[in-house]
Amino acid sequence: MQRSLIKLLTGILLIVGFTAQALEIEELGSGLYRFIDDRHRSVFLITPQGAIVTDPLNKKAATWLNEQIKTRFNVPVKYVIYSHNHSDHIYGAEVFKSPHTTFVAHKLSAQDIKNTKMKTVTPDLVFDDELILTLGGSSVKLNYHGPNDGRGSISMLFEKQQTLFVVDWIMIGRMPWQKLWSYDIQGMINSTKTVLNYDFNTFVGGHADMGDKDDVKRYLRYLEQLYSKVIEGILAGQTLDEIKQNVKLSEFKDLRQYEAWLPLNIEGVYERLMEESGMGWRSDL
Numbered sequence: 412m413q414r415s416l417i418k419l420l421t422g423i424l425l426i427v428g429f430t431a432q433a434l435e436i437e438e439l440g441s442g443l444y445r446f447i448d449d450r451h452r453s454v455f456l457i458t459p460q461g462a463i464v465t466d467p468l469n470k471k472a473a474t475w476l477n478e479q480i481k482t483r484f485n486v487p488v489k490y491v492i493y494s495h496n497h498s499d500h501i502y503g504a505e506v507f508k509s510p511h512t513t514f515v516a517h518k519l520s521a522q523d524i525k526n527t528k529m530k531t532v533t534p535d536l537v538f539d540d541e542l543i544l545t546l547g548g549s550s551v552k553l554n555y556h557g558p559n560d561g562r563g564s565i566s567m568l569f570e571k572q573q574t575l576f577v578v579d580w581i582m583i584g585r586m587p588w589q590k591l592w593s594y595d596i597q598g599m600i601n602s603t604k605t606v607l608n609y610d611f612n613t614f615v616g617g618h619a620d621m622g623d624k625d626d627v628k629r630y631l632r633y634l635e636q637l638y639s640k641v642i643e644g645i646l647a648g649q650t651l652d653e654i655k656q657n658v659k660l661s662e663f664k665d666l667r668q669y670e671a672w673l674p675l676n677i678e679g680v681y682e683r684l685m686e687e688s689g690m691g692w693r694s695d696l
Contacts, residue, residue: 416668433449436479437669439454439572440572441549443455443569443572443574444457446476447484451468452471453466453617453620454574454576454615455480456546457480457486459486459548460486461489462480462484462486462489462490463488463489463492463549464488464491464492465493466493466501466568466617467506468499468502469630473507477506477507486515487510488512489511490514490515490516490544490546491507491513491515492516492544492567492660493516493520493524494577494617495520495562495591496516496523496562496578497560498531498580502531504531505531509617512566514532514534514535515534515537516566517538517555517565519555519562520534520535522548522563523562538553539555541555550571551567552568553566553567554566554605556601557604559602560580560593560595561579561593564579568609568610571609572613573612574613574614575611575615575627576615577616577619581614581616581630582630583616583619583620583622583627584620584626585619586663586672586673586678589672589679590676591683594679594683595683597680603634612624614627620670636660637658637677638680640654640658641658641677641684644657645681645690648696654681655674
């Protein structure tokens, strides 16, 4: 009986500990915070006039964050901004719904949310290429850079804080996700080159680590080398297995999941090139 009680109490402590670790807020400075839910991240800005929240992530995370904003900062949530159309980042938004809250997204994200009947709040403020939101002496610049990941994926530049927030198509400290599902590889390269022209010192991604502009440059270098090496292999008449054997990119072996995901990254790029770029049916190859 006593042993069973100890096991039960240990299990409860583990659950409590996991919950405490999974949901976390980190201060970035000048009113900006990073919100962590296990493998997912978003940011939010606190000003005297209210809060700007980015991706709500999921209902559990959003409920916890909403309560933290109420109790710790005592300000209303004025804006909720969706980074793109993927449900693992934008579900749970209904937690923040109120008469004084505006939900913001790129028009392609908004279109997809509506068409596929996603179970989140439909955006009521949409934009084409750029939108600047100003609140309490701070501003966030939202930009669409063309295809990169999902539909309507944008960058968010918190100008006063010199912090850039991008979800999924820039990754720091870890390899890009497995076979790069839903990614437009050349679009990711194009978009990353564009945001490197922005004035930021801190980078926050929707997954993995924070970094700086040099870290983003390194990530771009990885993508460019990956893309060019796979193209070279296809042009040389190599099979996918041969390309996997030949492409090492050892400069980046310190990245988490390098061993497991480099072959998957190669396969994802190969499939995009063979299908979307039409290399699979070119008569000269």
